[in-house]
Amino acid sequence: MKIGLYDSGIGGLSVLKELLPIFPNDQFIYYGDTKNAPYGSKSKEDLWKINTVILNFFESKKIDVLIVACNTSSALFLDKIKKHIDIPVFELIHPTAEKIKYDRFKKVTVFGTNRTIDSHCYKTSIQSLSPKTEVLEIACPLWVPFIETSASIIKNETSIDVDISEKVLQAFEWEADGIIFGCSHYPFLSHHLEKEWSKQSTNRPMKWINPAQALSSLLKKEKETITSVTKSVPRVDFIITKQSALFTSISKEITKNSKFAHSLTII
Ligand code: DGL
Numbered sequence: 001m002k003i004g005l006y007d008s009g010i011g012g013l014s015v016l017k018e019l020l021p022i023f024p025n026d027q028f029i030y031y032g033d034t035k036n037a038p039y040g041s042k043s044k045e046d047l048w049k050i051n052t053v054i055l056n057f058f059e060s061k062k063i064d065v066l067i068v069a070c071n072t073s074s075a076l077f078l079d080k081i082k083k084h085i086d087i088p089v090f091e092l093i094h095p096t097a098e099k100i101k102y103d104r105f106k107k108v109t110v111f112g113t114n115r116t117i118d119s120h121c122y123k124t125s126i127q128s129l130s131p132k133t134e135v136l137e138i139a140c141p142l143w144v145p146f147i148e149t150s151a152s153i154i155k156n157e158t159s160i161d162v163d164i165s166e167k168v169l170q171a172f173e174w175e176a177d178g179i180i181f182g183c184s185h186y187p188f189l190s191h192h193l194e195k196e197w198s199k200q201s202t203n204r205p206m207k208w209i210n211p212a213q214a215l216s217s218l219l220k221k222e223k224e225t226i227t228s229v230t231k232s233v234p235r236v237d238f239i240i241t242k243q244s245a246l247f248t249s250i251s252k253e254i255t256k257n258s259k260f261a262h263s264l265t266i267i
Pocket of ligand 1: 007008009011012037038039040041069070071072073113116144182183184185
């Protein structure tokens with residue numbers, strides 16, 4: 001089976017990492033739109049044009065399943081994406097809402113990009129399944145530009161120059177019992193986020209919710225229903241739209257020690 005995944009850059013790699021073990025014999029095509037990152041503060045019109053280019057690319061590759069590994073895109077366009085491309089489409093927001101319900105969270109904070117937070121997609125989706133769960137949405141527009149241009153996320157440097165402590169403090173003061181990485185880039189900051197949380201509290205451990213894990217639990221269950229007849233070998237073809245040393249290094253890291261062959265092409 002051929003599985004297409006896309007994101008504005010390295011964010012979707014945090015999703016791919018969770019999916020490789022679930023589809024060990026399949027082919028992945030990963031489109032990282034590094035030229036247009038970050039998506040999170042762009043206009044809706046520009047983002048739809050960008051999404052259309054990517055969807056047309058995947059149509060030409062004849063993929064069997066599409067994973068929107070970008071919250072901003074699915075927050076704004078999930079219905080349009082499903083109409084545009086006639087194959088099963090999966091994303092990160094609805095599986096996360098299922099998890100919130102299943103684990104009975106009472107007060108969750110969502111960190112996300114401007115567009116994702118403005119759309120209230122997490123709040124709507126969570127409260128449609130768990131009407132009593134309170135949701136605090138916090139936009140973190142500086143984080144993706146920081147991550148896409150920073151080697152320190154890999155090195156887990158002790159301090160980084162972005163407004164993490166301020167956002168974590170907001171969630172802490174609101175007494176959240178879970179925090180959702182509402183952007184697929186944010187798991188790359190998890191070390192820094194967890195450290196900031198532990199500075200606030202040693203006796204109130206936080207449950208960090210990674211939507212990529214919620215999606216992978218869903219796909220484990222649905223795998224049999226989506227498997228196609230197309231034969232493939234385990235490989236990942238990474239396509240990026242602008243050279244990025246960080247992308248090259250993380251994509252290598254993810255496929256290292258696996259049976260997935262890989263290639264990286266800049267288009
Ligand atoms: N990683 C994407 C998301 O989950 C896009 C972030 C961005 O490019 O601003 O929203």
